[in-house]
Amino acid sequence: MERTLFEEDHVLFRDLAREYNEREIAPGYAGWEADHMMPRRIWKAAGEQGLLGLAVPEEFGGAGMPDYRYRVVLDEEFARSNHLAVALAFHLQDDLVLPHLLAYGSDDLKERWLPQMVSGDKVTSVAWSEPEAGSDLRGVRTKAVRTPDGDWLLNGQKTFIGNGISGDAALVLARTDSSTGRGSGDSFSLFMVEKTDGYTTGRQLDKMGVKASDTAELFFDDVLVPAGNLVGLEGQGLKYAAEQLPQGRLAIAVASSAVARAVYEATRQYTRDRAAFGQRVADFQNSRFVLADILTEVEVTEAYVDSAVLAFNAGTLDAVSAAKAKLWASERVKSITDRCLQLHGGYGYIMEYPVAQAFLAARLLTIFGGTSEIMRDVIGRSIAA
C-alpha cells in the first residue's frame, strides 16, 4: 500500500538527515559500539544541521516545528543504517525531557535549557527508574527535601539512565512528601538536576544491544538543587509524566516500525544474493512465505503508527492508543528481527551483519518506556472501564 504520511518538506528533510547520518555517524559508529559511548560532537553537529528540538518555539532557539513526521524521517534514516543507539539517545532528550520543559517549565528553565538543547551544546537524560522501581514509579525512593532557603536537597539512586554519563543534567523524578513505601499520586515532583557536587555516575551498564549509547547508574548524595529547577508544581511529577507518556510511547513505536521496515529490506536483499541448493534463498517457498508475512506486518504496523503520528500532530493521541502503538510495533519488530535473522542462516548470528545488531536492538523496545505487560494493562483497563 502506498504510504501517504510525508509531504515535500519531509522529503527534503530526509536529505538533511541522511547527509548528517552518513557524515557524522557512519564513520565512527562501530567504534562507539565498542566504547559504549558516542562522542558529544555528534549532538553539536545535529544541532547545526537543525535536527534537534524541532518542536521548540523560535523564541527559545528552535524551529517551532512540532510536526512529528520530521522525527519519523530521522528515525527511519537511523534505522536504515542500523544506528538505533543515536535515535534512542535523541529520543530521550526530544521526547521526554523536552515535552516536560515545554509544558511545565518556568520561563527561566526554558531560557536556560531549550536553546542549548536545540544547538546540541547540552545533553540531558531522564532519570525515573531506580533499582527497586521501574514499571511502578510510585516505588521511587529518591527524595528531595526543602532547605530553609527554599532550595532542595536531593538524595537517592537511579539506574538504566540513558545519556547518564555523557549528559549534563537529568530530569529527575523524586519523592517530595513524607510518605514511605509506595507513594501516592501527588508524592513526587520533577527537577532539572545539573551535574554538581554530590551528583555522581556509577558504572556504565553493559547492554546487549544499542551499545553506542551510554546507560548508567546515577547517585545523588546531598545534591543542592536550586528552587528554580523544580519543573512545574510540587507534587505533580507523576501527573506530568502520565500526561507526556503518549509522546514517549509514540517515539518507541516509530523507532520499532522504522527498524522493522529496515530489517525487512535488508533481509529481502540478502535472500536474493545468497544461494543454496543451486537457487537463491529468496526462491524457496518458505522464504517467500516468511517474507510475505513480514512485509504484511511491516505495512500494517506503518499504517497504525502513521495514524498515531497524525493523531499526535492533531493533539488527539490518547494514552491508550499510544500504548497500543508501542505494544504492537515493538512486539512486531521483536518477532520480525527474529525471523529475518533465521533467513540469514549462520551469518545472522555474526555481529557484523546488520540483522544481528537489529535483533539485539529490537529486544529493548518491548521493555523500556513501559513494558509490553504494562501496555496491555493500560489497554485492558480501558476495555474494562
Ligand SMILES: Cc1cc2nc3c(=O)[nH]c(=O)nc-3n(C[C@H](O)[C@H](O)[C@H](O)COP(=O)(O)OP(=O)(O)OC[C@H]3O[C@@H](n4cnc5c(N)ncnc54)[C@H](O)[C@@H]3O)c2cc1C
Ligand atoms: C537499555 C535501557 C535503557 C533505559 N533507559 C531509561 C532511561 O533513560 N531512564 C529511565 O528512567 N529508565 C530507563 N530504563 C528503564 C526502563 O524503563 C525499565 O527497565 C522498564 O520500565 C521496566 O522496569 P524494571 O526494569 O524495573 O522491570 P520491573 O518493573 O521489575 O518488571 C519486571 C517484569 O514484571 C512485569 N510487570 C511489572 N509490573 C507488572 C504488572 N502490573 N502487570 C504485569 N506484569 C508486570 C514487567 O512487565 C516485567 O516483565 C531503561 C531500561 C533499559 C533496559
